[in-house]
Amino acid sequence: MTLPSLSLPKHMGRLSGSLLHDAMENGDGFATFECDGEEALLAAAEEYGVVLPHRDADARGITYLRDTPGLGVERGVGFTRETLLPHTDRPAAKQPPRVLLLWCRGTSSEGGEATVLRGADVAARLNEIDPEAFQAFCEDDAAIFRTGDEEMVSPVFRMHDGVVQEVRLRFDPYIYFAPNAARALPALDRAFADTELAFALEPGKGYALRNDLWFHGRRSYSGRREMLRIMVGAKSSAS
Structure with missing residues (x-):
């Protein structure tokens, strides 16, 4: 049985670097999308800007956000099933990432809705x-x-x-x-609480947002939810 696709807010369709640029630079800095896999996700990020390294990312700049108890005391909330409060990424950096891409590879059995706030x-x-x-x-x-x-x-x-x-x-x-x-x-x-937009993601769907203009988070969940995250900087600010 095929489940119907979820209705997503501000849906741009299939992700590409050009559509991402339009949504981030000419739109209001938030859009949802479809993507076939992590290589397509990475290609769109590289077309738009510069993929930024991160402590928790692999060599390509992709971070796998899932429940990971083996990380021990250093495990951040993003690697648990707990609620992730509204936040921006890398606020301690002089130049935080301009855009975040988050793509769902594994869904939760209950909860886990993405939350975004302009x-x-x-x-x-x-x-x-x-x-x-x-x-x-x-x-x-x-x-x-x-x-x-x-x-x-x-x-x-x-x-x-x-x-x-x-x-x-x-x-x-x-x-x-x-x-x-x-x-x-x-x-x-x-x-x-008064301004939160919450929506569920199924595998193959994701969202992009301007990290300088939007907060984002996640509701607590059960199951095997897995999100892939890429942090992107503007090409003009690459070092």
Whole structure:
């Protein structure tokens, strides 16, 4: 029995480098797609930009996100079945990845929905709920992000003329919030809940997003869910 395809938001169809470029640079920075396999995923990433290395990736730059108990105490939440809170990738880096590609190779038996949140929507809702909380996350020293030898002191929402220019966020033991921002975390959680877009992925489907404009996460799950992730930088900023 063939299951019907899931209806995905902002679906661009079959992934290609040109379609990815249009969605990321001319669209709002989020799209879902279909892809035949990891080589096609990698080819589209390389056509769009520069695949960035990562500690958890293989030599090609692909990270396999699945429940991996054997990693021991160094295992991040992405390698468990737990909820992955809204975040951006590598916020401690001076130049984080511009685009993330996440593609489903194995689905969960229950839960595991992908969650994405447009930074501008979160900022607007937070400002409605609690303007002082919003301002706390816009301060230049709202958070200190640390990973290995990288450190960045930054706002969560970098604004210019009332427009979100960049978002940075992660929740782990190496992140420190300024006192006003720490007190404002419950308001941020409410803004996340009010603006979250959640959708299930079946094998062969995935999503791409601008890492500087969108938060993303995952609901807890059971089963053998496996996502492949590629981090991509703009060609003009390659070093």
